[in-house]
Amino acid sequence: MKQRKPEFIRGARANVPVAASAMAYGSVLGVLASQKGLSWLDMMYMNTAVFAGAAQFVMVDMWSNHMPIFEMTLAVLVINLRYLLIGASLDPLFSGKRLLHKIGMMHLVADENWAVTMSEQRRGSASTWFLFGGGVFLYMAWSSGTLIGLLGGGFITKPEDYALDFAFTAVFTALAVGVWRGKSDVIPWVAAGGAALLTHHFLPGKWYIVAGGLAGALSAMIGPCETEVEGEVKGEENAAGY
Amino acid sequence: MQPAIETQVVIAVALAAAVTYSLRLGGLLLASRFPRSGRFRRGMDALPGALLFSLVLPSIVAEGAWGLVAAAVTALVVLRSRNTLAAMLCGMLVIFLARRFS
Incomplete structure (x- = not known):
């Protein structure tokens, strides 16, 4: 318990690489969102409430003057089904924690800080505050990335020319290597x-x-x-x- | 000008958020009711790697031969240096060069 702050900071630091990649594809999302006419407030509301990259891409894609609310909710459900498994895989990390602790910590669990935490746990030293520190840091990076893209308005017209669309794949490949257990x-x-x-x-x-x-x-x-x-x-x- | 959020946006995003959060917390709460040993445990232990690998493999393959090269370079760099950021940048560099010159 007394380890909260150092663990939080350690988690934030460990998430610097994934946050950099999240910022890169967050800016791509921001550009798309500006083309759809989202305001910065819409964007921040979505970043804060949903906080899930892939789902937000699909939501922005479906965004229109007449929101297809039902289809959108269903799409988000399907895309984010993996969080059921991600949540389940965090059970050992949360063992012995109170329900309130779980409720408070689980919102800021994204692919990125989850993967970093799993990789860290393989080396035997992850904690829920490590996970949460990563989540908060990632939230800030993700938000800045999307806002830069949204307000900077198309300064990267073709992100794929700079392989920015491969940032996600590359960083998760590196993380997958980190959780490899061998034979x-x-x-x-x-x-x-x-x-x-x-x-x-x-x-x-x-x-x-x-x-x-x-x-x-x-x-x-x-x-x-x-x-x-x-x-x-x-x-x-x-x-x-x- | 102070932008306001339209009601339909408030609802759509709130529903998406509720679904996402329920899945996150639901997975965690369900898992604590599962057995902690034996076959089930082995399955849960294999889950993180299996999820991560499934997440990236189709996009690597979609990139063709250079995608495989980029993934191999990324893996090598992270194994050698333990530096995820350097590994990511090397993988992106391979794709950047491949798209520019091929």
Whole structure:
């Protein structure tokens, strides 16, 4: 508990690289939003209330004089389904925390600070304040990026010329490398990658993230594990439990 | 001029926010009711990597051969230097050069 402040600052610092990339594609969103006629207040309201990059891109895309409220809500639901899994994966980090703590901390959980926290946890030293510090820092970077794009009005007319659209992919590739656990990840990652590619090919939207995540988790559940004996024993315990 | 937010915008964004927050908190609260050992635990442990890999793989593949090169460079730099920002910039540089000169 006394570690709050140092952990918060450590989390913010660890998120500098992802915040830089969030600012880059945030500015792209800002440019798109200015073309749709959003005011800075609309933008900040959305940044603060929703705080989810991919969903905000789709919302701005659907933005019009007559808002398609139902379709928009449904689209956001589908795109953000992965947060169900992201939230679930944070359970070990939050174990033993009070409900109020969980309620307060979960809003500022985005792909970026979640991934940084997971990567840090693999090295054995993440905390909820680390996650939250990253979230606050990311929120500031994301907000400035979107506002720069919105108010700067098209100073980057073709972001793809500068590979800015690849910033997201590059930074998350680096983070994926950070959570790689070695041999035990081979099967889940192959399953996840295969499912993601297939789903991406056949279904619109962001279903591929959910499909890949579930395929990876399921293959780890049904596949054989490294420590065969321990796994068997635990499996039996579990079976007995049901 | 002080911009005001239209009512329909207030509603649309509030609904999107409610959905997103429910998923975030819902995932966390549901997971604490799941078993903490055995097969289920193994699945949950594999989840972060599987999610991250699924998040990036289609966009890497969509970029073609240079996408794979960029991803490999990014991975190498982060493994060597532990510096995510440098890794990101190197990956972007590969794509930048590939788009400019090919």
